[in-house]
Amino acid sequence: MPNYAKDGEVMYHTGLTKEMIKGAKYALVPGDPGRVEGLAKALDPNAAFVASHRDFTTWTAEVNGQPILVMSTGMGGPCVTFAVEELARLGVKTFIRVGTTGSMQEDLNLGDIVINKAAVRMDGASKAYAPIEYPAAADMRVTLALEEAAGTLKIPFKTGISVSTDSFWPGQERYDSYAGYVRRAYQGSLEEYQHLGCTNFEMENATLFTLCDVMGLHAGSVCGVVAKRTDSETVAPHDVYEEAEKRFQKTVKLALKMLTGHFLVRI
Ligand SMILES: O=P(O)(O)O[C@H]1O[C@H](CO)[C@@H](O)[C@H]1O
Numbered sequence: 426m427p428n429y430a431k432d433g434e435v436m437y438h439t440g441l442t443k444e445m446i447k448g449a450k451y452a453l454v455p456g457d458p459g460r461v462e463g464l465a466k467a468l469d470p471n472a473a474f475v476a477s478h479r480d481f482t483t484w485t486a487e488v489n490g491q492p493i494l495v496m497s498t499g500m501g502g503p504c505v506t507f508a509v510e511e512l513a514r515l516g517v518k519t520f521i522r523v524g525t526t527g528s529m530q531e532d533l534n535l536g537d538i539v540i541n542k543a544a545v546r547m548d549g550a551s552k553a554y555a556p557i558e559y560p561a562a563a564d565m566r567v568t569l570a571l572e573e574a575a576g577t578l579k580i581p582f583k584t585g586i587s588v589s590t591d592s593f594w595p596g597q598e599r600y601d602s603y604a605g606y607v608r609r610a611y612q613g614s615l616e617e618y619q620h621l622g623c624t625n626f627e628m629e630n631a632t633l634f635t636l637c638d639v640m641g642l643h644a645g646s647v648c649g650v651v652a653k654r655t656d657s658e659t660v661a662p663h664d665v666y667e668e669a670e671k672r673f674q675k676t677v678k679l680a681l682k683m684l685t686g687h688f689l690v691r692i
């Protein structure tokens with residue numbers, strides 16, 4: 426029997442109650458708290474600020490007359506576990522990550538969109554919930570809605586498998602760190618992931634997908650490419666992010682319209 430929050434019960438880390446989230450069943454979960462307001466207002470000009478605690482900034486919006494939560498998770502798997510645990514207790518059932526990412530295939534360019542159908546579990550947090558043999562898989566209906574939305578909007582996108590790491594530098598085989606050293610186990614890992622057909626590096630999908638499947642919830646992910654690792658380790662200038670941001674905002678808005686409407690089986 427799921428342990429739902431009681432009326433008025435305040436979630437310790439997010440500072441939210443059931444009343445504050447207005448019965449939202451869908452949550453958009455970007456990593457960056459600075460992305461929340463823009464995303465909420467892109468969904469709904471009447472979106473409203475709800476709370477800001479630690480890494481978790483929350484706004485509410487409406488799409489198709491349904492309440493939608495937009496809440497940052499902060500960076501990395503451990504932060505995602507707080508977001509999923511507390512929002513699930515408040516009744517959220519579907520989580521869509523709206524992030525940034527580093528692409529690892531030649532045909533994924535800066536500013537493009539990646540929709541992740543699964544993730545390689547290089548995080549640590551998901552291991553507290555399921556053995557490493559358990560897949561980190563996105564919900565197929567959420568993934569299809571994101572693909573259908575990006576395709577309809579003619580936004581360049583690719584669907585693939587992300588590698589979700591706990592480290593932006595050695596875990597993603599970056600040599601431009603302070604020490605400049607990548608431990609031997611990760612030297613050559615980028616090339617290996619490319620051969621395995623993985624599409625991108627980021628830091629939250631594996632935890633999000635694993636937890637949601639384990640808990641009977643639904644998850645999807647759309648990320649904008651801000652680093653093209655086939656060319657460089659560097660993150661691109663801000664205008665690339667702004668282009669990607671416009672694209673992922675439009676994509677999730679249309680995907681939410683489909684998911685809250687009559688797209689495939691209602692979840
Ligand atoms: O832009 P967000 O959603 O934070 O996602 C990506 O950006 C951060 C690293 O720069 C990591 O959290 C990574 O997953």
Ligand SMILES: O=c1cc[nH]c(=O)[nH]1
Nearest residue numbers: 525526527626627652
């Ligand atoms: O290269 C990148 C860019 C964004 N986020 C990541 O985790 N890696």
